[in-house]
Amino acid sequence: MDWLPKITASPRRLLRAITFSAVALVGNGVIRMDALAKDLGPGATAPVRPFRLDQVELGNGLLQEKRDRIKAFIQSYDERKFLVLFNNQAGRPNPSGVTPPGGWEDGGLLSGHWTGHYITALSQAYVDQNEQVFKTKLDWMINELAACQEAITARMKGGAGTGSASWIPTHPGYLGALPEDTVLRLGPPRWAVYGSNLDTNTWAPWYTQHKIIRGLLDAYYNTNSSQALSIATKMADWAYLALTIGDKNNPNYTGNLTRDDLNYMWDLYIGGEYGGANEVFPEIYQITGDARHLETAKAFDNRESLFGAAVGNKDILVVNKDNIPGRRRPYRLHANQHVPNFIGYLRVFEQGGGQDYFTAAKNFYSWLVPHRQFVTGGFGGSYAGTDGNGELFQNRDNIANAMASTGAETCTTYNVLKLARNLFLHEHNATYMDNYERGLFNQISGSRADTTSTRDPQLTYFQQLTPGTPRDFGNTGTCCGGTGMESHTKYQETVYFRSADGSALWINLYIPSTLNWAEKGFAVKQETTFPRGDTAKFTVTGQGPLDIKLRVPAWARKGFKVTINEQAWTNGVAQPGSYLTLSRTWKTGDVIEVNMPFSIRIERALDRPDTQAILWGPVLLQLVGKPNSSNNGYFGLSLYQYLKRDGDYSKAAIKQTGVSTAGDPTFKVTNGSLTARPYYIGDSQIVSSYFRRIEPAVVFGTIDAGVPNRKRNDGLPNYDVPVSGISSPGTDGLTFLDLVWEQAPFSTHDAFVKVVTSTADEFVDAGVYSAKERDSIVAKANQAEKELTSI
Numbered sequence: 001m002d003w004l005p006k007i008t009a010s011p012r013r014l015l016r017a018i019t020f021s022a023v024a025l026v027g028n029g030v031i032r033m034d035a036l037a038k039d040l041g042p043g044a045t046a047p048v049r050p051f052r053l054d055q056v057e058l059g060n061g062l063l064q065e066k067r068d069r070i071k072a073f074i075q076s077y078d079e080r081k082f083l084v085l086f087n088n089q090a091g092r093p094n095p096s097g098v099t100p101p102g103g104w105e106d107g108g109l110l111s112g113h114w115t116g117h118y119i120t121a122l123s124q125a126y127v128d129q130n131e132q133v134f135k136t137k138l139d140w141m142i143n144e145l146a147a148c149q150e151a152i153t154a155r156m157k158g159g160a161g162t163g164s165a166s167w168i169p170t171h172p173g174y175l176g177a178l179p180e181d182t183v184l185r186l187g188p189p190r191w192a193v194y195g196s197n198l199d200t201n202t203w204a205p206w207y208t209q210h211k212i213i214r215g216l217l218d219a220y221y222n223t224n225s226s227q228a229l230s231i232a233t234k235m236a237d238w239a240y241l242a243l244t245i246g247d248k249n250n251p252n253y254t255g256n257l258t259r260d261d262l263n264y265m266w267d268l269y270i271g272g273e274y275g276g277a278n279e280v281f282p283e284i285y286q287i288t289g290d291a292r293h294l295e296t297a298k299a300f301d302n303r304e305s306l307f308g309a310a311v312g313n314k315d316i317l318v319v320n321k322d323n324i325p326g327r328r329r330p331y332r333l334h335a336n337q338h339v340p341n342f343i344g345y346l347r348v349f350e351q352g353g354g355q356d357y358f359t360a361a362k363n364f365y366s367w368l369v370p371h372r373q374f375v376t377g378g379f380g381g382s383y384a385g386t387d388g389n390g391e392l393f394q395n396r397d398n399i400a401n402a403m404a405s406t407g408a409e410t411c412t413t414y415n416v417l418k419l420a421r422n423l424f425l426h427e428h429n430a431t432y433m434d435n436y437e438r439g440l441f442n443q444i445s446g447s448r449a450d451t452t453s454t455r456d457p458q459l460t461y462f463q464q465l466t467p468g469t470p471r472d473f474g475n476t477g478t479c480c481g482g483t484g485m486e487s488h489t490k491y492q493e494t495v496y497f498r499s500a501d502g503s504a505l506w507i508n509l510y511i512p513s514t515l516n517w518a519e520k521g522f523a524v525k526q527e528t529t530f531p532r533g534d535t536a537k538f539t540v541t542g543q544g545p546l547d548i549k550l551r552v553p554a555w556a557r558k559g560f561k562v563t564i565n566e567q568a569w570t571n572g573v574a575q576p577g578s579y580l581t582l583s584r585t586w587k588t589g590d591v592i593e594v595n596m597p598f599s600i601r602i603e604r605a606l607d608r609p610d611t612q613a614i615l616w617g618p619v620l621l622q623l624v625g626k627p628n629s630s631n632n633g634y635f636g637l638s639l640y641q642y643l644k645r646d647g648d649y650s651k652a653a654i655k656q657t658g659v660s661t662a663g664d665p666t667f668k669v670t671n672g673s674l675t676a677r678p679y680y681i682g683d684s685q686i687v688s689s690y691f692r693r694i695e696p697a698v699v700f701g702t703i704d705a706g707v708p709n710r711k712r713n714d715g716l717p718n719y720d721v722p723v724s725g726i727s728s729p730g731t732d733g734l735t736f737l738d739l740v741w742e743q744a745p746f747s748t749h750d751a752f753v754k755v756v757t758s759t760a761d762e763f764v765d766a767g768v769y770s771a772k773e774r775d776s777i778v779a780k781a782n783q784a785e786k787e788l789t790s791i
């Protein structure tokens with residue numbers, strides 16, 4: 001969200017058939033009749049659509065445990081704290097002794113954002129289990145915010161108030177925890193920049209406006225609050241005026257904002273950060289039919305640099321310092337400043353904005369995944385020779401060298417998941433969901449501490465990749481504290497999707513849950529302990545034809561077996577990284593069972609294949625403990641010596657030793673006797689996500705071929721922007737043994753020897769091995785039959 005040297009140390013819908021009564025005479029917008037039956041929010045016009053949160057109930061398990069911890073915080077928190085600053089601006093009294101939340105929600109220039117997050121979180125916390133306590137808090141807050149909005153606008157006729165309320169708004173409908181001026185001054189004629197001076201600077205004012213409007217829309221979607229929609233619509237009316245007419249009472253005002261003015265605003269670091277502001281206005285357009293709101297959304301197009309580059313698929317997230325495209329953008333873009341812009345572009349696309357908005361979002365996403373994604377599902381970091389700001393995008397294909405003491409900001413992943421999910425609704429490519437699952441079961445579920453503390457939200461900010469470091473939890477009043485309250489209260493949102501015509505049900509995630517698809521007359525109950533276990537059982541209620549599409553995760557390399565009523569399903573291939581369609585006429589009581597054995601997988605960093613991580617099915621396993629200072633602070637592991645012909649790491653190299661009391665699998669790495677455990681465990685142990693692979697010799701079990709395990713020049717991408725201060729990782733790719741074991745399992749020893757021989761031949765051809773070395777390798781491989789026989 002923000003980075004200043006002084007604070008780095010302590011960072012501190014949906015498918016809905018709206019009834020008439022739910023939206024009767026909302027605000028000053030006239031509700032378009034034909035909008036009433038339409039879906040709202042992400043994917044509203046897409047071929048695949050999400051379910052409303054209230055249609056899916058989360059069952060017990062890992063995610064419910066995380067959810068309940070954050071719900072306990074949300075429940076115990078004094079909601080009056082969120083109104084203090086709003087009341088001040090509205091000239092309304094506050095109860096004595098109630099203070100604002102603190103953190104960045106302290107009267108400083110980002111104040112107000114947490115109120116929006118809290119409203120979203122309350123509505124989500126309520127809708128799953130209908131606990132009244134959340135609704136009561138929510139309704140109270142909405143009512144108070146309505147009164148604040150009204151009191152501020154009333155000053156346009158009644159005159160200024162006193163104290164914090166001694167300003168008169170320029171346009172009607174403004175609502176915020178800060179004066180309207182903090183938003184208007186971003187634009188002409190003052191062009192305020194990021195800083196902390198309350199009178200002259202600004203800090204992501206539209207980001208905060210977005211969070212508040214988003215909260216209100218979520219309250220509307222999740223609880224049918226027409227009052228929330230009414231406030232949001234008035235805020236949108238105000239936003240339209242603020243972004244067209246602008247700061248008209250300024251003595252230096254020269255007229256309406258131009259496209260050029262807007263471009264100049266959005267390229268500004270942090271000050272111009274508007275988050276996903278452009279996602280809410282198309283939704284309000286859809287609900288109200290007022291086309292001005294679609295125009296407002298388009299006002300956020302960053303047409304000077306990023307939008308066009310994304311349409312043209314020109315990755316400009318990091319550029320050379322002497323060749324910066326745009327008058328104001330920094331040479332490295334801020335990750336969480338820009339990811340949500342593209343969620344907004346998708347919403348503009350969905351409401352008729354045009355194909356470019358979709359193309360931009362799709363291309364932008366491809367710059368992130370895989371080119372800047374850590375194994376955790378995190379993005380962004382610092383790299384040698386830069387300013388140390390871990391909130392910024394790293395160089396393309398810079399993974400191993402972007403592991404800094406900061407990086408992988410949690411709210412960036414929150415937004416990338418939203419983007420992946422939304423893209424999937426349009427292009428049903430399973431890779432979007434593979435990445436969603438990665439982020440959800442690692443970076444997001446790992447972002448909440450497994451404590452019962454409700455003093456603060458106990459959420460992460462950065463989830464640093466630096467080996468041998470702990471995770472820090474807290475984050476009252478920060479961006480990640482805000483998005484974290486949301487993430488842990490909406491775990492059911494992506495489990496199931498449906499086709500727009502209702503003919504197909506998509507099962508994207510293995511998460512215990514019950515879908516109640518009343519419109520279709522179907523319910524599906526999913527029972528699973530995933531990701532602690534690797535099976536899932538679905539019980540169907542309802543009857544009739546329906547395509548059920550089961551996601552076959554890309555990591556499911558040891559099979560994906562499906563039975564229906566105990567009969568094996570044999571129609572179609574369960575290809576990892578795709579969906580398997582169960583096309584059938586269903587009846588109540590039908591049971592689908594899925595078995596998808598987890599295996600240990602090694603993932604390599606794009607830029608340095610010797611920098612690796614261990615995964616167990618969808619879950620990253622972190623190594624516990626502080627590595628010695630050798631290997632640049634990484635654990636150094638030799639694992640090939642433990643492999644048998646099946647290539648299965650879990651047999652001897654990395655063995656499961658048991659299950660913790662919480663149900664989490666624990667592993668022992670034979671080399672070094674290290675403990676490995678799931679990333680999602682939220683405590684403050686010293687852990688490492690990556691290790692360095694040290695395989696100096698060609699070995700087959702205990703048989704040493706007496707030949708170095710050399711690397712092949714794979715022409716790996718060099719950084720397109722120079723990295724200074726570290727030696728270039730070069731173009732070397734995989735080692736000889738890497739390439740051999742890539743082809744495991746081997747059905748016979750002969751098959752193994754054949755691969756060894758052909759790989760050695762290739763290395764001879766490439767000039768890496770001599771013929772003599774090749775002969776030694778092949779001879780030793782031949783001798784290793786007994787050594788490599790599976791146990």
Ligand SMILES: *[C@@H]1O[C@H](CO)[C@@H](O)[C@H](O)[C@H]1NC(C)=O
Pocket residue numbers: 017018019022054127222223224
């Ligand atoms: C909101 O209204 C819809 C349509 O009437 C209804 O299905 C849904 O249950 C309501 N949600 C809540 C939380 O009241």
Ligand SMILES: *[C@@H]1O[C@H](CO)[C@@H](O)[C@H](O)[C@H]1NC(C)=O
Pocket residue numbers: 240241244245256
């Ligand atoms: C300025 O913008 C408003 C919309 O808010 C529009 O009605 C008006 O015509 C514009 N004025 C000029 C001079 O373009």
Ligand SMILES: *[C@@H]1O[C@H](CO)[C@@H](O)[C@H](O)[C@H]1NC(C)=O
Pocket residue numbers: 250251252
């Ligand atoms: C108007 O512009 C002039 C010249 O740049 C500047 O000195 C003055 O402070 C500005 N006035 C306001 C109210 O911003």
Ligand SMILES: *[C@@H]1O[C@H](CO)[C@@H](O)[C@H](O)[C@H]1NC(C)=O
Pocket residue numbers: 429430431
């Ligand atoms: C899905 O996306 C991946 C990654 O971009 C791509 O390689 C693949 O071709 C896509 N598959 C389909 C069916 O479009």
Ligand SMILES: *[C@@H]1O[C@H](CO)[C@@H](O)[C@H](O)[C@H]1NC(C)=O
Pocket residue numbers: 627628672
């Ligand atoms: C680290 O170094 C200490 C002391 O030299 C040694 O006892 C320990 O085994 C080493 N640990 C690892 C993981 O190499």
Ligand SMILES: *[C@@H]1O[C@H](CO)[C@@H](O)[C@H](O)[C@H]1NC(C)=O
Pocket residue numbers: 635636637638671672673674
């Ligand atoms: C793994 O084994 C190698 C020797 O085979 C050793 O040098 C290294 O320190 C071990 N790693 C750990 C983490 O103990």
Ligand SMILES: [Zn+2]
Pocket residue numbers: 001336409410411412461478479480481
């Ligand atoms: Zn953040």
